[in-house]
Amino acid sequence: MPRVSTDQLAARRQHILDGARRCFAAHGYEGATVRRLEQSTGLSRGAIFHYFRDKDALFLALAEQDARRMADVVAEQGLVQVMRNLLDGTRADARDHDGVAATGPAPDPDGDLSWLGTRLEVSRRLRTDPDFRERWQAHSAELTAATRERLERQAAAGALRDDVPVPVLAQYLELVLEGLVSHLAMGLPADALDGVLDLVEQSVRTLRG
Amino acid sequence: MPRVSTDQLAARRQHILDGARRCFAAHGYEGATVRRLEQSTGLSRGAIFHYFRDKDALFLALAEQDARRMADVVAEQGLVQVMRNLLDGTRADARDHDGVAATGPAPDPDGDLSWLGTRLEVSRRLRTDPDFRERWQAHSAELTAATRERLERQAAAGALRDDVPVPVLAQYLELVLEGLVSHLAMGLPADALDGVLDLVEQSVRTLRG
Secondary structure (H helix, E strand, O other), rough: OOOHHHHHHHHHHHHHHHHHHHHHHHHHHOOOOOOHHHHHHHOHHHHHHHHHOOOOHHHHHHHHHHHHHHHHHHHHOOHHHHHHHHHHHHHHHHHHOOOOHHHOOOOOOOHHHHHHHHHHHHHHHHHHHHHHHHHHHHHHHHHHOOOOOHHHHHHHHHEOOOOOOOHHHHHHHHHHHHHHHHHHHHHOOOOHHHHHHHHHHHHHHHOOO | OOOOOHHHHHHHHHHHHHHHHHHHHHHHHHOOOHHHHHHHOOOOOHHHHHOOOHHHHHHHHHHHHHHHHHHHHHHOOHEEEEEEHHHHHHHHHHHHHHHHHHHHHOOOOOOHHHHHHHHHHHHHHHHHHHHHHHHHHHHHHHHHHHHHHHHHHHHHHOOOOOOOHHHHHOOOOHHHHHHHHHHOOOOOOOHHHHHHHHHHHHHHHHOOO
């Protein structure tokens, strides 16, 4: 085996994660067979499972990476912005599918819709798998912490309403996110959702009037 | 076969629906085998499928009935109240399971938690089954119509904020409902949710300040 640098190993690992994310998004966890994972990554099963013990380890690494990225965006831009990105990603994806671009460029591997696929699978497993629920708590807590920290900073700057405790505001935003993920996953119309997100954003801000 | 009145037929049909609702809530759609449906209704498969063509027809009848009931509650009390009932139902159910009441009374067949089970199955099938999505649109539209009508009445009474169109407010409430269903189904903590629902209710009301 040729010697490769740490950078090359990390790049290869990331390449597998990106391909797997597309594969899980397109086929769901059950449908992402080893054969499909080979196709979406362009690598052999031997190469893939050199980096990840099994399909479950691959999915968990992916979900953890997505959760961390999401917490980063939340820390910088807030949870409402995450929701706006999600909405934009869905529309871009719908345009891709409506067009005649069957041979056009592949969707952006970091696009929000592939993230949606992972997120849905996480939701499903949280419902059905108590072990997974326990293991996932740390990542869920990371998002909650990022959401709260950002809200605390906004509160300190006088930008937030002060009649509702920050943990309640954080829970509120997370509940709306969960509803949005569910709504988009069901393929329901997204027309009125910009106005809804404006309303959500406004309802955590300094009192109107 | 003995002659039975229309009332008796309707009562028998409802008895099957109630038993099936508990069965779907406890075991999910796939897990609700014919044998389990017999146990939960106390009737033979012959009797059950005399009233409903197959398991799918039974599930659809159930989901339709739940959707209609929900639209009725929305029309009278509003979607936020539906969410509060759902939250109360979840807590009552948690108490039942924490207690020593293994031989105690069975949970209320019309309790909100059995409704949650049906609702989750509807969500899952909306995601995975395009035919179902199309057939379900009429019921989904019924809830939206009930929500909008109630909001229109509240708006006419001057109880609603007037800077956001009613369809956006309706969509907002439905999105929060979807998030709540998802949250409860994942078994996540419900402590802060009363405060969240207060915030949701307040954010559709006449402008503060």
